[in-house]
Amino acid sequence: MNVQAWTFVLVGLSFALYIGVAIWSRARSTGEFYIAGGRVPPVLNGMATAADWMSAASFISMAGLISFMGRDGSVYLMGWTGGYVLLALLLAPYLRKFGKFTVPDFVGDRYYSQTARFVAVVCAIFVSFTYVAGQMRGVGIVFSRFLEIDINLGVLIGMGIVFFYAVLGGMKGITYTQVAQYCVLIFAYLVPALFISLLMTDHLIPQLGFGGTLADGSGEYLLDKLDGLSRALGFDAYTEGQKGTLDVFFITAALMVGTAGLPHVIVRFYTVPKVAAARSSAGWALVFIALLYTCAPAVAAFARTNLLTTLSNKPYAEVPSWFTNWEGTGLITFEDKNGDGLIQYVGPAAPVENELVIDRDIMVLANPEIARLPNWVIGLVAAGGLAAALSTAAGLLLVISTSVAHDLLKKGIKPGISEHTELLTARIAAGVAVCIAGYFGINPPGFVAQVVAFAFGLAAASFFPVIILGIFTKRMNKYGAISGMIAGIVFTAAYISYFKLVHPELNTAEHWLWGISPEGIGTLGMLLNVGVALIVSYATPPPPLPIQELVEEIRVPRGAGESHELSA
Amino acid sequence: MSERDNRHRYWLKNLRYLSFLLVVWFAVSFGCGILFVDQLDAIRIGGFKLGFWFAQQGSIYVFVALIFIYVFLMNRLDKAFNVDEGDRLS
Numbered sequence: 001m002n003v004q005a006w007t008f009v010l011v012g013l014s015f016a017l018y019i020g021v022a023i024w025s026r027a028r029s030t031g032e033f034y035i036a037g038g039r040v041p042p043v044l045n046g047m048a049t050a051a052d053w054m055s056a057a058s059f060i061s062m063a064g065l066i067s068f069m070g071r072d073g074s075v076y077l078m079g080w081t082g083g084y085v086l087l088a089l090l091l092a093p094y095l096r097k098f099g100k101f102t103v104p105d106f107v108g109d110r111y112y113s114q115t116a117r118f119v120a121v122v123c124a125i126f127v128s129f130t131y132v133a134g135q136m137r138g139v140g141i142v143f144s145r146f147l148e149i150d151i152n153l154g155v156l157i158g159m160g161i162v163f164f165y166a167v168l169g170g171m172k173g174i175t176y177t178q179v180a181q182y183c184v185l186i187f188a189y190l191v192p193a194l195f196i197s198l199l200m201t202d203h204l205i206p207q208l209g210f211g212g213t214l215a216d217g218s219g220e221y222l223l224d225k226l227d228g229l230s231r232a233l234g235f236d237a238y239t240e241g242q243k244g245t246l247d248v249f250f251i252t253a254a255l256m257v258g259t260a261g262l263p264h265v266i267v268r269f270y271t272v273p274k275v276a277a278a279r280s281s282a283g284w285a286l287v288f289i290a291l292l293y294t295c296a297p298a299v300a301a302f303a304r305t306n307l308l309t310t311l312s313n314k315p316y317a318e319v320p321s322w323f324t325n326w327e328g329t330g331l332i333t334f335e336d337k338n339g340d341g342l343i344q345y346v347g348p349a350a351p352v353e354n355e356l357v358i359d360r361d362i363m364v365l366a367n368p369e370i371a372r373l374p375n376w377v378i379g380l381v382a383a384g385g386l387a388a389a390l391s392t393a394a395g396l397l398l399v400i401s402t403s404v405a406h407d408l409l410k411k412g413i414k415p416g417i418s419e420h421t422e423l424l425t426a427r428i429a430a431g432v433a434v435c436i437a438g439y440f441g442i443n444p445p446g447f448v449a450q451v452v453a454f455a456f457g458l459a460a461a462s463f464f465p466v467i468i469l470g471i472f473t474k475r476m477n478k479y480g481a482i483s484g485m486i487a488g489i490v491f492t493a494a495y496i497s498y499f500k501l502v503h504p505e506l507n508t509a510e511h512w513l514w515g516i517s518p519e520g521i522g523t524l525g526m527l528l529n530v531g532v533a534l535i536v537s538y539a540t541p542p543p544p545l546p547i548q549e550l551v552e553e554i555r556v557p558r559g560a561g562e563s564h565e566l567s568a
Numbered sequence: 569m570s571e572r573d574n575r576h577r578y579w580l581k582n583l584r585y586l587s588f589l590l591v592v593w594f595a596v597s598f599g600c601g602i603l604f605v606d607q608l609d610a611i612r613i614g615g616f617k618l619g620f621w622f623a624q625q626g627s628i629y630v631f632v633a634l635i636f637i638y639v640f641l642m643n644r645l646d647k648a649f650n651v652d653e654g655d656r657l658s
Contacts (some may be wrong), residue, residue: 077627
């Protein structure tokens with residue numbers, strides 16, 4: 001069978017699986033719709049969290065990014081995993097003990113303030129929409145490349161699938177679909193990685209092949225060969241960093257703290273039965289994430305080596321078929337500037353001009369073809385990319401629908417509505433959110449890539465500090481929390497907008513504050529939030545006694561709500 | 569000892585575990601992977617420079633270990649201070 005037939009079969013089978021799971025696990029109450037009834041076993045919740053968290057960006061883009069960034073790519077590797085340590089140690093157990101449904105729930109109750117709740121809702125919705133637009137776009141790219149369907153039709157099919165299980169199944173449907181999606185995506189990521197590792201280094205385990213010697217009999221280490229190749233072609237050595245140390249520090253911290261503050265990740269810890277389960281479930285989530293994240297840098301190094309050896313100084317007339325296929329999508333462009341018929345793929349330090357531009361996003365998708373793996377492996381990668389994008393999109397849509405139905409309507413504008421109406425509103429909100437996300441997938445705003453910095457920056461500068469301070473200092477009151485959140489958000493948003501939207505031409509290291517890029521500024525925003533919150537809080541009266549008792553109460557596991565339906 | 573005292577001492581012990589684990593967390597990622605990466609790169613293990621390995625592999629393994637150590641410590645602590653949730657599963 002050819003690649004396209006395999007892709008149709010594998011994508012079709014995986015979609016049938018998701019729909020089957022969704023029908024089997026549909027939600028019947030708001031408790032099930034928002035948090036799967038609080039009965040998800042920790043290992044399964046870990047898997048669902050991993051699928052929820054690993055988006056099209058992790059699956060499709062990350063290894064490609066690292067492959068072009070070399071050591072600097074470690075900001076993503078450490079940043080997107082280290083946050084789970086913070087989640088497990090500082091957030092998950094206490095939020096589970098607190099119970100309820102959402103992050104704005106905690107902020108609103110702990111700070112006894114509708115204003116605080118409202119600020120949190122707005123942040124949650126903004127962060128989630130930013131993210132979901134990118135996922136829908138990822139679905140479109142996979143469809144158009146592998147199934148040769150129009151990119152817009154691809155987005156529509158993706159919307160249809162997500163609509164079906166998010167609207168029908170709520171959190172319960174999403175959780176069990178995400179478990180299935182995790183299995184599909186990790187299998188699809190590991191199979192080509194194992195193959196390539198075996199081909200290039202004779203090690204079956206990519207994490208070992210990464211540090212192993214090449215299989216060509218030269219006895220040279222893969223990373224040494226890659227450093228040598230890169231230097232010879234005028235690129236920077238792969239294992240050396242180019243970014244400033246302080247900037248790397250701040251970006252990593254912003255990604256870690258941002259991860260721990262993302263509402264669709266936090267809400268997953270409400271779905272487990274006990275406080276102890278929330279702790280171990282964060283551990284399992286990281287195990288499942290680490291499986292992909294320790295493999296990705298190896299894949300990046302393999303792909304980079306393969307790319308440099310396959311293309312550099314080869315005649316354009318003899319390029320392999322994957323090259324021509326991707327040229328068709330416009331993601332690879334070649335211009336024979338010196339007219340010698342050869343491909344000069346070189347870095348800034350080389351004496352000749354570079355003639356080849358490769359989009360970073362195609363590295364993972366093209367990797368199996370570059371390494372000449374069997375057709376079914378290529379189809380599998382397509383199914384995995386879709387699983388990653390759909391699972392994340394569904395988790396985000398749920399946060400949006402919960403925020404609208406629960407935080408805005410039930411806890412805000414119309415507290416008297418029945419559970420039935422609330423559930424219906426949540427479903428309608430999920431449906432509307434799917435359509436808006438689809439619209440952005442079809443007509444991506446030019447600044448999608450830029451606003452991702454926003455999502456992490458804002459999560460880091462808003463949610464993370466208020467939640468941590470709310471748990472670890474009893475003295476923190478609503479004045480401190482609100483002024484801290486506003487200071488953090490305004491500072492971070494202003495800094496990012498200035499460099500990304502208002503003056504993109506000034507977005508270089510010499511104009512940045514202390515050399516901190518907009519990607520890393522969330523860390524400073526977070527520190528500002530903490531500082532302002534503490535000062536304002538100690539200058540104003542302490543929170544009421546019942547609130548201080550609430551804090552005492554969430555610090556110990558005993559007495560966690562049995563079932564959320566009772567307290568809802 | 570009063571219930572309030574018991575909870576207070578439980579919380580202090582928890583904070584002590586947290587600070588120890590977070591120091592390790594900071595040391596492997598921000599320490600070995602970022603601040604001292606170039607110094608560690610002088611040491612080689614197989615094909616890896618040590619700093620590079622910490623930045624792209626080692627820190628992630630340590631993160632996983634830290635969470636499970638915390639789970640173990642806290643489960644023991646919950647029982648010792650009698651604030652655990654029992655064996656209820658649902």
